[in-house]
């Protein structure tokens with residue numbers, strides 16, 4: 001079956017002669033076992049709310065089908081999914097290789113928290129070649145962490161190469177797969193051991209709850225992920241698991257539209273004299289563009305634009321003139337967003353040398369002509385402020 005079909009089927013109830021289309025919200029801390037034998041058996045399946053109810057199992061099953069993994073587990077946020085995917089494999093004295101393009105809070109976890117427990121992190125250039133990656137591996141390297149593409153600067157990483165290097169050194173390859181959402185990108189098939197997502201973004205798709213997913217490639221990896229989540233006391237509400245699964249049902253239609261709208265907006269932006277460069281994997285100028293062509297089946301709605309050098313009052317005028325496109329963090333919802341961001345402070349292995357400001361856009365599901373009008377209005381305001 002193809003993804004579009006799988007997304008409508010996976011994790012649906014099928015246990016009773018007549019049943020609702022969707023798995024109902026099962027809220028529970030305590031489960032009651034009719035007999036002592038059931039209680040003993042219970043440990044193998046659903047036993048206690050924190051370990052997941054049938055609402056959680058349904059969403060996990062659907063994500064697992066989409067990602068093509070052995071087992072998927074949930075975390076209360078995308079960030080905690082990233083964190084647990086590292087904690088599952090490291091001990092004091094170990095070493096992590098982290099992409100320099102990583103989501104900033106993932107980076108802060110390594111610098112501020114892992115370090116306190118004696119785990120060292122080295123940042124690597126997201127497009128480093130095989131020889132460089134091999135030279136960065138140490139005997140105690142337990143995790144190679146990738147984010148492809150980087151969610152601010154969009155470098156596309158060579159996962160099969162990273163997997164080969166990590167595995168040769170006995171390390172796990174973990175990939176933050178939020179941008180491709182498991183729909184345009186399949187890290188497990190490309191050799192990753194764990195594919196994590198901020199389901200908060202495209203899977204939930206409606207900007208109304210936070211959830212993380214961790215999809216493991218094999219049983220041994222899955223057990224480590226499961227115990228890490230268990231031991232840090234992770235819990236996701238059944239309501240949020242339900243919302244996330246409801247969002248996932250329409251993922252295919254939304255992703256296709258996000259892709260179309262992003263492509264249209266980029267066509268418009270490329271013609272603007274204020275724009276220096278589009279930062280998006282479909283562009284030849286994007287580092288890793290050839291890898292994107294090889295490994296992805298599409299591009300999502302998140303991209304960035306580097307402008308020619310622009311003074312702050314003009315940047316402010318641009319954002320304040322936007323009526324439809326919201327100024328806000330996160331992305332992946334039905335609505336369009338824009339932020340002004342500076343990659344410079346979050347780089348140590350590489351440098352970000354663009355002189356002009358970086359604006360990151362999320363192309364939502366609105367009519368693209370209305371979005372273009374909004375941008376046009378903002379650029380006019382920017383020009384006005386520049387005079």
Ligand SMILES: *Cc1c(COP(=O)(O)O)cnc(C)c1O
Pocket residue numbers: 077078079080082103147151176178179197198199200201210211212330
């Ligand atoms: C948003 C995001 C996260 C964190 O997700 P939350 O649900 O906000 O904690 C992690 N990685 C990437 C790439 C993200 O964009």
